[in-house]
Amino acid sequence: MPENKMILNKLSELRVIPVIRTKVAENAVTAVQWLSEAGFRTFEITLTTPDAIKIIARLISKTDALIGAGTVTSVKQAKKCIEAGAQYIVSPCVVSDLPAICHQYDIPCILGACTPTELHLAMEAEADAVKIFPVSLMGGSTYIKTLSSIFTGVPLIPTGGIKPNEVQEYLESGAICVGLGGVLVNETLIQQGERRKILEISLEIIQQATKYSS
Template sequence: MHPLIPRLAAARVIPVVRTTRPELAEHAVDWLRGVGITVFEITMTVPDAPGLIRRLAADPALLVGAGTVPDRAAAEACLAAGARFLVAPWVDAAVAEAAHLRGACALLGAMTPTEVRAALAAGADAVKIFPASSAGGPGHLKALRSVFPDVAFCPTGGVDARTAPDYFAAGAAFVGMGGRLVDETLLARGDRAAVEQAARDALGIVQA
């Protein structure tokens, strides 16, 4: 087991920060940190994501990773910026290899048993089930866990505070929350209170 897996599991909820402007991503991290979240996935769809990762990773209190990593070149750019884990919603052995050469954790995406097996063979330390809600939700995850009882699964895509407990009951090690937690509309209008409340709701329900 990669040494970061227990820390990700302890965090329970990994915010997937996906915004069209980097300053909104920085606001999201700052505001979510205010309610006690210290683990963040910055997706490569954020403009200048490696630059943002570099700024955030300079803070030793934060555990910062890169998401939607498209290829090895992007993986290496994020790792050089300080990313401690890499996430791809598909199977890419080159991304996993780049992560492991830097001691980082690799999460590769899958939906079916065949894909889960391929992700593990490609070097995944944890398997991201994406898109979780449209793939069958907690029931689908429970079925996968019956075949792969020792795999750390991270369902992402449509997961929110209401459904997160069901995913944990089905065997999730931790979950990714994107738009349900990092709402760009709220960020753009500067509604910090609403973003913080959504985070408190998510953390409260998950911890309960």
């Protein structure tokens, strides 16, 4: 099996991708540390985070978790992330040239879509999976169920506004995994040192994910 397919299968097994987006670089590193303690084994580091590429390289050298790069909107950005060691690339939109560069390095490319037309364009560009964003504004898990019934076999990763108690519901609606950002990576809690609170939220989400049996 190609490496990019193996990585995508691993993301499906892990079921939840914490999306790391912070205003302070060190808060992103702290978030990964705490979420790792809770049991998460993959992290999407968004390029809107200061020093994101340095953080990706740092995490790749110090952890065995799958580290992806998020909010990638150009081939130039993708190359920098891949050179830093990123193991998958996530875009919030359809950038048709991204899958080709990712596949040169045998890593999966997840393109973002909101509408059925965008989803179709993402698959035409040979994306390995499609991030449905912002899913909460598009009808939530019901929307994922509808898309899954139309685009059969297309790996969908809903992201944006998903609540902890909705994780199982999204997985049952046809998502291969879900992306969770602000609910997990609350920068105010991180700055206040509320490690225990973030661990509690994390464990609730992990319990939700493990309730789902594919």
